[in-house]
Amino acid sequence: MSKIVIAITGASGAIYARQLIEKMLLHKNQWQELAVVMTSNAKTVWVTELGNDHYTFEGIRYFDTHDFNAPFASGSGQYNTMIIIPCSMGTLGRIATGISNDLITRAADVILKERRKLICVARETPYNLMHIRNMETITLAGGIICPATPSFYSRPQTVEEVAATVVDRVLDLAAINSNGFRWGQ
Numbered sequence: 001m002s003k004i005v006i007a008i009t010g011a012s013g014a015i016y017a018r019q020l021i022e023k024m025l026l027h028k029n030q031w032q033e034l035a036v037v038m039t040s041n042a043k044t045v046w047v048t049e050l051g052n053d054h055y056t057f058e059g060i061r062y063f064d065t066h067d068f069n070a071p072f073a074s075g076s077g078q079y080n081t082m083i084i085i086p087c088s089m090g091t092l093g094r095i096a097t098g099i100s101n102d103l104i105t106r107a108a109d110v111i112l113k114e115r116r117k118l119i120c121v122a123r124e125t126p127y128n129l130m131h132i133r134n135m136e137t138i139t140l141a142g143g144i145i146c147p148a149t150p151s152f153y154s155r156p157q158t159v160e161e162v163a164a165t166v167v168d169r170v171l172d173l174a175a176i177n178s179n180g181f182r183w184g185q
Contacts, residue, residue: 001032003079004174005072007104010041011123013086013148014049015159017042019167020085021057023178028059030176035061035072035079037103065102072107075114081174082111086123086148089131095120095143096134108143118143119173121166144173154181 004024008017017038024034038055046055056062063070071077084091084104091104095118100106111118120138122145124131135145150156150165168180 002030002081002175003033003035003072003077004031004081004083005035005037005079005107007082007084007087007091007107008036008038008042008046008055009084009086009088009091009104010039010045011086011088012045012049013121013123014042014046015163016085016121016123016148016166016170017046018050018055019160019163020083020170021060023167023171024176025057025059027171027176027178033061033079034059035063035070037063037065037067037070037107039065039102039104063103065104067103068106070103070107073103073110075110077110079107079111079116081117081119082107083119083121083170083174084108085119085121085170087120089122089124089134092120092122092138093130093134096137112138112141112143115142117174119146119170120144121146121148121170123148146170146173153183
């Protein structure tokens with residue numbers, strides 16, 4: 001079973017992180033361990049965008065961004081999936097250039113060096129050339145860039161439903177079956 005770490009950065013898109021955690025908790029039978037690391041800017045954005053500070057959930061291990069003793073800071077911790085949601089361009093750039101200055105970038109480095117699954121839910125618009133090159137570098141290193149770009153096939157009616165189109169795609173990439181919308185089914 002999977003050991004998954006979710007990293008939340010200070011990019012806009014706290015709704016994605018909240019929904020991902022909530023949906024992961026609904027599918028506890030599909031993972032062994034779930035850990036979260038969240039930047040201080042992510043907490044500020046969460047409060048600003050969601051209007052609350054309810055970013056801790058039962059049954060999840062939380063780690064400080066400077067806790068290099070976290071199990072996923074080493075390949076021996078055997079975490080096999082890391083999802084950075086939302087992923088700021090600063091975080092993406094540090095990962096692409098190998099700068100491990102906090103637990104998020106260190107864990108991403110570990111995931112890539114161990115040839116495990118790194119999913120970066122990029123949240124920026126428009127992209128500049130540095131963003132695109134950093135995304136290319138991470139992709140070439142084995143990471144997955146999943147822009148927080150919603151789909152509209154399912155005809156979402158609320159902001160929550162629009163965000164779910166991105167989160168369900170992320171769950172698919174992480175091999176978590178959440179029974180999200182499927183084209184043609």
